[in-house]
Amino acid sequence: MAKRDYYEVLGVSKNATEEEIKKAYRKIAMANHPDTHPDDKDAEERFKEASEAYEVLSDKTKRQNYDQFGFAGVEGAAGNYSNVYRDFSDIFSGFGGFGDIFDSFFGGGARSSRSSQGGVNAVRGASLQYTVTISFKDAIFGTKADVSYSHDDACDVCHGTGGTGTKTCPTCHGRGQVSRGNGFFQMASTCPTCHGSGMVIENPCSSCHGTGLKKKNEKLSVTIPCGSDDGTKLVLRGKGNAGPNGGPAGDLVILVRVQDDKYFxxxxxxxxxxxxxxxxxxxxxxxxxxxxxxxxxxxxxxxxxxxxxxxxxxxxxxxxxxxxxxxxxxxxxxxxxxxxxxxxxxxxxxxxxxxxxxxxxxxxxxxxxxxx
Ligand SMILES: [Zn+2]
Ligand SMILES: [Zn+2]
Structure with missing residues (x-):
């Protein structure tokens, strides 16, 4: 696919101010962030495309080079989001919680993905998607759908904490990061053992082996509102996987699929x-x-x-x-x-x-x- 002009990607004019560029990027990034669009390749593409455009247009020198020479002037910018990443805390300040989402999406690094909620290695749980197929008429007038799924829930032995006591993480020796020099994101990533906290639980819970999680089968009756259409997504906050070690739960995203009608x-x-x-x-x-x-x-x-x-x-x-x-x-x-x-x-x-x-x-x- 041909590369789109960076200004076009962000939907701003050639003489847009820094503030306008930041605003436009924030809007696209939030609308397509991977947490509310799990497994949505298009959203992920839009997000990456906007991030790349923002990385160039938010940097005075790179923007000048791009204006003068096009993509050739900023070669090498694509695929390296480290600058963008550094700006995230700034961009998403005032949007509590988004920092964590971007940490997990970018493999962590500059910020700890620890949550204020939960124990030493608490991170936000993953969001899950569930597809519901309904009839043409039910989509128009609304219906209720039974949703039966399995997700991670807090371990009832340790109440989600994963155990007692803390010690320095043996994988990263307390740094919270491990180097990952190749691949798409050229940056240090969050330590997979301690999720960036640098600490691990000293006495892991024997029931959940320190994760603080157990599988739970859940049945929900979900209201599909009138006027739903094929592709409608309903987000049930906190109904996804519980976060490891007491972190907040992800969401359950209901993807609505509508059957064709014989006549209408x-x-x-x-x-x-x-x-x-x-x-x-x-x-x-x-x-x-x-x-x-x-x-x-x-x-x-x-x-x-x-x-x-x-x-x-x-x-x-x-x-x-x-x-x-x-x-x-x-x-x-x-x-x-x-x-x-x-x-x-x-x-x-x-x-x-x-x-x-x-x-x-x-x-x-x-x-x-x-x-x-
Ligand atoms: Zn446990
Ligand atoms: Zn670690």
Whole structure:
């Protein structure tokens, strides 16, 4: 894929101020951060792309080089986020908790990922994703879904602390970091044993072997709000994995998948339905009954002389806004498809010829094409 212009990536103008660039980056980074988008490759890409753009545009010299020479002027900047990383504490100040998320995403380093909550090696637990598939109609009007999943919970023997007492971590000898010189992120990373605290538990709990965690099967009844659509994500705070050693829990992200309907097609808050009518119904006009998404049927008058492909709007028969009022709905569009009779009997054929004559149609020359 072609590399996008850094200004375009952040959605700012070429003469944007430092503050505007920082603001734009913060917005993208928060909207795509890996914690609320677990296993979302697109979000991760957007996040990386924005981080790279920010690394260049937030640095006066690099920005000048980029403005003058394009990507060639800042070669080597890509893939090295150490400067960006240093700025995170600044950028995300006032957004308590995000520091930890970025620590785990960037493999830690400059800041300890210890949480104020929990024991010596407390870190935030992972977020989990669960996919719920619902019917077309349930997505429109909302439903409840049973979610049954397994996650890490606090060990009930040590109450999540992992044990008693502390000693210096044998892996990093108390530094909290280990060097990791190759790969995408060229930087020191958080020690995997102590998660950056430099300390480990001296007397680990025999039940959980010091992790403070145990597996738990959970059943939840999750409300899927009206107006949900395929791809809607619902975030249940704190329902993910418990953090090791008493750290805060991650989230449970419910990904909503919606089954196709046999007849209706949805686009945003409107629904579309194709109805076949006969050639004579189209010419003379008629009353037909059509199904609606809430169930049942409504009568609709088709005006005489309607053309095939023409749409009629049925107000307030569409989709409510997400979590909105179920009475305030989008619209339904009926697309009329006029069916030409395929097999004419002798009598019908004769009548059709009479009709053609009555309409002044001459069947011999080829018709004049429509003007474009
Ligand atoms: Zn335990
Ligand atoms: Zn360590």
């Amino acid at each position: 097609v949805r686009e945003g808050r409107n629904v579309f339905l194709q109805v076949p009518i006969s050639f004579t119904q189209a010419a003379l006009g008629c009353e037909i009954e059509v199904p609606v998404v809430e169930g049942g049927k409504v009568r609709v008058s088709i005006p005489s002389g309607i053309q095939s492909g023409k749409s009629l709007r049925l107000k307030n028969r569409g989709v409510p806004a997400f979590k909105g009022s179920p009475d305030d709905r989008g619209d339904m569009y009926l697309t009329v498809i006029v069916e030409t009779p395929k097999h004419l009997g002798l009598k019908a054929r004769g009548l059709m010829k009479d009709l053609a004559a009555a309409l002044g149609e001459d069947s011999s020359p080829s018709p004049i094409p429509f003007e474009r």
